[in-house]
Structures are given as structure tokens and as C-alpha cells.
Amino acid sequence: MRQVIAITHVTLDGIMQSPGGPEEDPSGGFRQGGWIAPFFDEALDEALGEIMSDDFDLLLGRRTYEIFAAYWPYVGDHPIARAFNKATKYVITNSLDSFDWVNTHPLRGDAVEEIRGLKAPDGPPLHVWGSSELLQTLIAADLVDEFRIWIFPLVLGQGKRLFETGVPPRGLTLIDSRPVPKGVLLNTYRPAGPLPEASLVPDTPSEAELARRRKLAAEEGQGINNAGRHTGQIIER
Template sequence: MRTIRIIEHISLDGVIQAPGGPDEDRDSGFAHGGWAMRYGDPVVRTAIEAAHGEGFDLLLGRRTYDIWSGYWPHAAPGPMADSFNRAVKFVATHRPDSLSWGPVEPLGPDPAASLRAIKAKDGADIVVWGSSSLPAMLLENGLADEVVLLVYPVMLGTGKRIFTERASPSALTLLESRQGESGVVVNRYAPSAPPPAGAG
């Protein structure tokens, strides 16, 4: 059985759009790209390394795949670049013929069913980065084993979110929380049973 782990950079008001750079994702006129990059912090780096583990594969939405395929194959060799380039990329896409950064496997028309079959086999942990839609799908279908949120002390107001009014009611058990000197808080959760209904 494989573990699926969601990792997200997230603002205090729940935005996950374009943490890495100004041109990463300008959908809907988003003008705050790169908001996470000013918070360089050894606690954040250590948490990211720990969340990836010794070996991993990747689960990516199409936009993240396209952004990363333009960067990581050309990045200077190093532990992170080597790991990302070596990992199998499972990609949710309607355009499987245009996936050139491998090794890669498109998930097909039913990503949840494909991931359920992949998860049932032995293999490396699967890490999810960057998508605004995959985490909600994973949680709704009971496919996520861990959620790692790197919470930044910023309010962005607008932008893509992974937790919206369409999210299914669910509960998360806090496994670990660490705070960096920059104010970033790294919380690691395990999905648990749905929350109890209100008494009132």
C-alpha cells in the first residue's frame, strides 16, 4: 500500500496560488505571485525534505506539471532536482500525448479510480504539490494519508484555494506542528473521520 501525501504552501486566508514566482500562475489577474519566497527558513526546508522522505513519486495537476517540466529538467544537479527528475509523475490531464517530462503516467478519465489502483500496489510514497483541485479530490475520496500545510503569515485576499465551500465536511488529526523563525508554521495532519454533527 502506497502513501499519498499532500504538501501545500498556504496563506493564512487559505490561498495556495503561485507561491513560487510572479509568473507562476496569473489566472484571474492574480498579482501576488512569489508571496512565499521571502520566508526562507531552515524549519521549512527541513519539513519539506522530511515530507518527501527517502524516495518518492509525484502526483501533479497539468498546470504544475507544465511549470515544473520547464524548470526541473534544466536545473543544476542536486538532491532535489535529481529526485524530481527521477520520480514517476502521475498527471491528471486531458492532453496525455503532450507529456514529455518523464517518467510519466497520465491518470486517464477517472483520476480517483486510477489512483486507488496505484495506491493499492507497493511502491514509493506519492507526493502532491501545487494543485488547487487534486487535494480536495483526494480527501473526498479517502485517498490522502497525510496533509502537510506550510502556513505563511500573510493575507492575500484573493486567489485559488484548496479548501472552499465545495469541500466535503472532514476532520484532520494534528500529528506534528513546528514553527520557524520567519513565522511560518508547518502542520502535519492525518485525515480522520468526518466531524460530528452540531448539537444545536
């Protein structure tokens, strides 16, 4: 069976939107595109080279495919361009009808079923770059076999995230972690299944703890916990 490997650049607050440049994906008013540029050095180039030296196919969402197809075929003799041009590219789309980038195949209809069928036979791994909306579908269906997450030391505060609200709670096992000189962490995780039920709280809480819980439940019921959040008012939390 083929492996789906998500290779994602994220900030400390989980943002993955438009890492390479401001025009990649300014949707939602995002103005911080290009945020990885100050951190690129020989160490990251070497890490990218390791990925590009292996055989792989690409699995992309439609928007990321359009970004890549407008760039990588035109940059000349570049290691990433050679690898991407060689790879078979599978695009989740019901809207694109023509594909100028060589070795491109559309996947239409039910994305989950199409990808399950694509994974079933033996073959090179399927690398997912960008494709934030596709990743939400893959994560929800437990179709990602490995996450290679490069964590950059900055916070953006807004933008599309790798793990958006609504993805199912899951554990991840850290397989490898490598820091590079400019503070980027190259982490590799594999899914570890649903979270087990666990708690550090004693089985028999104190009367004070029970009173605190009752108070919290009453506050939540009145909706006062959200009042004044991010407005400069004093929040008693």
C-alpha cells in the same frame, strides 16, 4: 497500500495559488505570486531536504506538471531537482500527449478510479504538490492520507485555496507541528473522518434565544443579511 500525501504552502486565509513566482499561475487575475519568497531560510531548506531525502513518486495535476516540467529538469544539480527527476511522475490529464520529463506517466479517464488503482499496491508514497484542482477531487473522494500544510504568516484575500467551497466537512488530527524562525508553521494532519454532531448550546434554550432564532430566520428569508456587505454600509451582525 500507497499513501497520498498533499504537501501544500498556504497563507493564513488558505490561499495556495502561485507561491513560488508571479508567472506560475496568474489565472483569475492573481497578482501576488511569489509570496513565499520572503520567508525562505535555512530552516525551510532543511525541512524541504527532509522531504526530498525519502523515496516518493509524484501525483500532479496537468497545470502543475507543466510548471514543474518547464523548470526542474533544467536547474542542474539541486536536491529538489534530483529527487523530482528520479521520482515516477503520474499526471492527471486528458489533453497532454507527449511528455519530455523523464519517468512521466499519464492517468486518463476517471481520475478517482485511476488514483484508487494507483494506491492499491504497495509502493512509495504519492506526493501531491500544487495541483489545486486535483486536490479538490482527492479531498472530496477521501483519497488524501496526510496533509503537510506549511502555513505562512500573511493574508492575500483572493486566490485558489487548499479547501475550496464544496469540499465535504471532515475532521483532521494534528500529528506534528513545528514553527520556524520566520513564523512559518510546518503542520502535519491526518483525516479524522466526518464531523460528529456536537453543540455547546443548552438542550433547552431560553425564550430570548428562541426569539433571536425566529428573527434570524425571518431576516434570512428576506435576504437582508447580505445587503450592503463589503460596500461600506453598516451591517448589523
